[in-house]
Amino acid sequence: xxxxxxxxxxxxxxxxxxxxxxxxxxxxxxxxSTCGRGDRPESLPEAVAWHSSDVADAERVMELALxxxxxxxxxxNAGVQVEKTVVDSTDADWNLIIGANCRGxxxxxxxxxxxxxxxxxxxxxxSISGKVADPSMALYNASKAFVHGLTRSIAVDHGxxxxxxxxxxxxxxxxxxxxxxxxxxxxxxxxxxxxxxHATRRFGQPADIAAMAVWLASDEAGFxxxxxxxxxxxxxxASPINTGLF
Amino acid sequence: xxxxxxxxTALVAGGRGGIGRAIVARFLREGARVYAxxxxxxxxxxxxxxxxxxxxxxxxxxxxxxxxxxxxxKSEAGKLDILVNAAGIEIEKTIEDTSLEEWxxxxxxxxxxxxxxxxxxxxxxxxxxxxxxxxxxxxxxxxDGFIADPGLAAYCATKxxxxxxxxxxxxxxxPxxxxxxxxxxxxxxxxxLQSFFTGDGSGGGGKTIDQLQxxxxxxHPMRTYxxxxxIANLVNWLASDEARYxxxxLWVLDGGLSAQxxxxxx
Numbered sequence: 001x002x003x004x005x006x007x008x009x010x011x012x013x014x015x016x017x018x019x020x021x022x023x024x025x026x027x028x029x030x031x032x033s034t035c036g037r038g039d040r041p042e043s044l045p046e047a048v049a050w051h052s053s054d055v056a057d058a059e060r061v062m063e064l065a066l067x068x069x070x071x072x073x074x075x076x077n078a079g080v081q082v083e084k085t086v087v088d089s090t091d092a093d094w095n096l097i098i099g100a101n102c103r104g105x106x107x108x109x110x111x112x113x114x115x116x117x118x119x120x121x122x123x124x125x126x127s128i129s130g131k132v133a134d135p136s137m138a139l140y141n142a143s144k145a146f147v148h149g150l151t152r153s154i155a156v157d158h159g160x161x162x163x164x165x166x167x168x169x170x171x172x173x174x175x176x177x178x179x180x181x182x183x184x185x186x187x188x189x190x191x192x193x194x195x196x197x198h199a200t201r202r203f204g205q206p207a208d209i210a211a212m213a214v215w216l217a218s219d220e221a222g223f224x225x226x227x228x229x230x231x232x233x234x235x236x237x238a239s240p241i242n243t244g245l246f
Numbered sequence: 247x248x249x250x251x252x253x254x255t256a257l258v259a260g261g262r263g264g265i266g267r268a269i270v271a272r273f274l275r276e277g278a279r280v281y282a283x284x285x286x287x288x289x290x291x292x293x294x295x296x297x298x299x300x301x302x303x304x305x306x307x308x309x310x311x312x313x314x315x316x317x318x319x320k321s322e323a324g325k326l327d328i329l330v331n332a333a334g335i336e337i338e339k340t341i342e343d344t345s346l347e348e349w350x351x352x353x354x355x356x357x358x359x360x361x362x363x364x365x366x367x368x369x370x371x372x373x374x375x376x377x378x379x380x381x382x383x384x385x386x387x388x389x390d391g392f393i394a395d396p397g398l399a400a401y402c403a404t405k406x407x408x409x410x411x412x413x414x415x416x417x418x419x420x421p422x423x424x425x426x427x428x429x430x431x432x433x434x435x436x437x438x439l440q441s442f443f444t445g446d447g448s449g450g451g452g453k454t455i456d457q458l459q460x461x462x463x464x465x466h467p468m469r470t471y472x473x474x475x476x477i478a479n480l481v482n483w484l485a486s487d488e489a490r491y492x493x494x495x496l497w498v499l500d501g502g503l504s505a506q507x508x509x510x511x512x
Contacts, residue, residue, distance in 0.1 A: 134507045184511075193511040239395040240508045241433070241465050 020206025170232025199234025262289025264436025306359025432500025
């Protein structure tokens, strides 16, 4: 039980990667709270506290901080993605993406850092898309680069007491990934092509990301701060030119 | 018009190869005195037309060759302002298929060559830096030093080593007025690239070479791969006094290839 005695808050724990982290933290003995827009999901384990809150709203985040109190581990996972180029993006897209992915992380860190105890750990969910560009994901890509920069700043500014790292997931099997393949003319071929670009020959699972989050949350990671940890099955280690796939 | 390298002396190792020739030609146009150092006057290509460069026989893996080449530059020019380490080879194999001899040969040319040529060029470059202008060493890394092409293991490793060596040299010799940078090309139209298309490592999948080339172009955000002149443009800038504050950096020039995530077929 590597997180026994720790209190953790994970934003966006309703589904996907956030939910995977909620479950892994519980299994390691942490007291877990999570939040999201809307009502408590029915499937959420009873032991997990749910707070209806939108991280993009600074006032609601301050209320959340009062309700939850100090935490040892803060995971900023909540995020949205819109598949558009810069030219196609609207002001509403900007407000949605920057609000959740950038302002949300800022709101949470500003509200929680002052009350976090010595040795606390912040884990932001960045993305490989914050390092290299996914096509037609302009604001999402940029928002994740913001998260990477903020991660380093927090690590530097609040170093003695708080550690701050980011995990950069690659392609993780969530509903979002399946929806992407379903849009293809040939979903099976698209899936095979994408798999061939992963050294592991499989996509990630939320549990793969949660495993790194557990480590970063634990005291084993006491010297890890200010870093970006990529978990992508080797995809970004390989050249995008793979002549075997042409 | 005065060229940007007027009055400078340059030596290009691998100066008769695919990229090296373009660099030599550009340096000559910019008014430099240019030594083209290579194994033979033809280098890796079939023939060579006189271009005004001075040929120096240089096997970059041989210490005696490096010493002799720099002796020649010293006696004729007295200094060296610019050194380009553009000699390189690639072996298209995984580590399992790579023999120890091939591994050693890769490192001998790509790493030891950069080491030896730079080592014996340094005294001449220090002499050049005393003129008040910085001297410039330009190494050849590769985008393969950051991300791997399949079946190119030893090459990827040598280029990663060149990247680290570049930073180390920049730290050590910056105080002496010598700048050190590396250019990291992506896909450039050279004999080496043609060899990659036809080689065992390419995994052609029954495609013609034309089809493979087009497919490779299509993966690039710029929809084409680069030419030796594209590389020579940046080499020229790094060699010039305009780049007087540029040192210790890895300059990727790849048509945007490594800026994108894998281009999935969706």
